[in-house]
Amino acid sequence: MRERMKAAVIGGTGYGAVELIRLIKIHPHLKIGTVVSNSQAGNSFSEAYPHLTGILEQPLEKFDPKTLAEQNDVVFLATPSGVSSRLVPELMEEGVRCIDLSGDFRLKTEEQYESWYKHPSADRAYLNQAIYGLSEIYAEKISDARLIANPGCYPTATNLGLIPIIRTNLVDFESIIIDAKSGVSGAGRGLSLTSHYVEINENLKAYKLGKHQHIPEIEQVLEEESGHPITVSFTTHLVPMTRGIMCTMYVNLKRNLSTLEVYELYKKFYKNKPFVRVRPVGTIPATKEVWGSNYCDIGLHVDERTNRLTIISVIDNLMKGASGQAIQNANLMFGWDESTGLINIPMYP
Ligand SMILES: NC(=O)C1=CN([C@@H]2O[C@H](COP(=O)(O)OP(=O)(O)OC[C@H]3O[C@@H](n4cnc5c(N)ncnc54)[C@H](OP(=O)(O)O)[C@@H]3O)[C@@H](O)[C@H]2O)C=CC1
Numbered sequence: 001m002r003e004r005m006k007a008a009v010i011g012g013t014g015y016g017a018v019e020l021i022r023l024i025k026i027h028p029h030l031k032i033g034t035v036v037s038n039s040q041a042g043n044s045f046s047e048a049y050p051h052l053t054g055i056l057e058q059p060l061e062k063f064d065p066k067t068l069a070e071q072n073d074v075v076f077l078a079t080p081s082g083v084s085s086r087l088v089p090e091l092m093e094e095g096v097r098c099i100d101l102s103g104d105f106r107l108k109t110e111e112q113y114e115s116w117y118k119h120p121s122a123d124r125a126y127l128n129q130a131i132y133g134l135s136e137i138y139a140e141k142i143s144d145a146r147l148i149a150n151p152g153c154y155p156t157a158t159n160l161g162l163i164p165i166i167r168t169n170l171v172d173f174e175s176i177i178i179d180a181k182s183g184v185s186g187a188g189r190g191l192s193l194t195s196h197y198v199e200i201n202e203n204l205k206a207y208k209l210g211k212h213q214h215i216p217e218i219e220q221v222l223e224e225e226s227g228h229p230i231t232v233s234f235t236t237h238l239v240p241m242t243r244g245i246m247c248t249m250y251v252n253l254k255r256n257l258s259t260l261e262v263y264e265l266y267k268k269f270y271k272n273k274p275f276v277r278v279r280p281v282g283t284i285p286a287t288k289e290v291w292g293s294n295y296c297d298i299g300l301h302v303d304e305r306t307n308r309l310t311i312i313s314v315i316d317n318l319m320k321g322a323s324g325q326a327i328q329n330a331n332l333m334f335g336w337d338e339s340t341g342l343i344n345i346p347m348y349p
């Protein structure tokens, strides 16, 4: 039997990390190595997350790059932005592969990162080595990577929804509008006034208008995929639910197309991609239909009155939007089938 690879997780007590732990635990070729916690080193994992009692009792450890590299084959970093830009160089210096869930290595230039994230960027040498891990689009590059910048949750849903049509000459590139909504786990486990129960419950809020850090990430990918300069209108909303993202996107078409023609184009584009489900004409995906799974479901509709295409893309932010896609990327990196350990039926209702 094949020896399982050891996977370390940093950012141990956050939501991204606990989802990674769940996925590594059930993965046939991976096992949990070191779990690093900045705030709770010395405690057992089940003290931070009692649902793991009897399942993961190992102690949380301090960050030590040398030991981490010696004892693990891959390190997942599920830390807030501004942390992995410091930790990744130390880990890579020790020769271990890294998959970073934060935004620290996604943008190509330091200037762009600093202008949107408002703190110092990672070093250019490491930005140059990072491969952007949108699995369905960059699988080949990911398989050779030593550092993967796992995409943001909103950019994953948005770009999987837009890429098939923006790769054609059928759209007005200046017309893209993205209306995005997320469940509250997207904001992480830390407490804040915006994610406070009373502020969220029975409420719907728009936030970060015109200044969301995912705008340059979305545009960077769309420009690369279309070969045209692209600026998007992107508005995020917080929805009173735990998991889930829905991006509703509007694009003006340059010539008349039917919904069926667009559906066929998308179906062909995602033909061998197990995690993108293009919904039959007339059906609209909902967040609950991908809950707990690595699927991205896409619904399409051409409004013949306005000749505008509406694309609806849903994901589970902690799965395809973060930890699920990170495992998909580890599968590609190690040469396993991309769906290894990830095929599960969405939890419905
Ligand atoms: N939640 C989501 O849906 C998504 C999240 N992401 C990104 O993934 C990363 C992790 O997100 P998420 O798990 O939700 O965030 P959380 O806030 O839930 O967890 C982050 C964890 O990182 C650790 N940490 C915090 N500050 C520091 C620090 N200064 N130095 C080292 N470690 C620190 C803490 O764990 P400990 O004290 O145990 O070390 C904390 O719990 C973030 O960059 C986020 O933006 C990306 C896509 C989707």
Ligand SMILES: CC(=O)N[C@@H](CCC(=O)OP(=O)(O)O)C(=O)O
Pocket (backbone or CB within 6 Å): 081, 101, 102, 103, 151, 152, 153, 182, 183, 184, 185, 186, 187, 213, 214, 236, 238
């Ligand atoms: C609901 C919610 O607050 N979501 C977060 C997603 C943050 C995130 O994932 O940040 P990076 O991808 O840049 O690391 C937000 O909108 O900022």
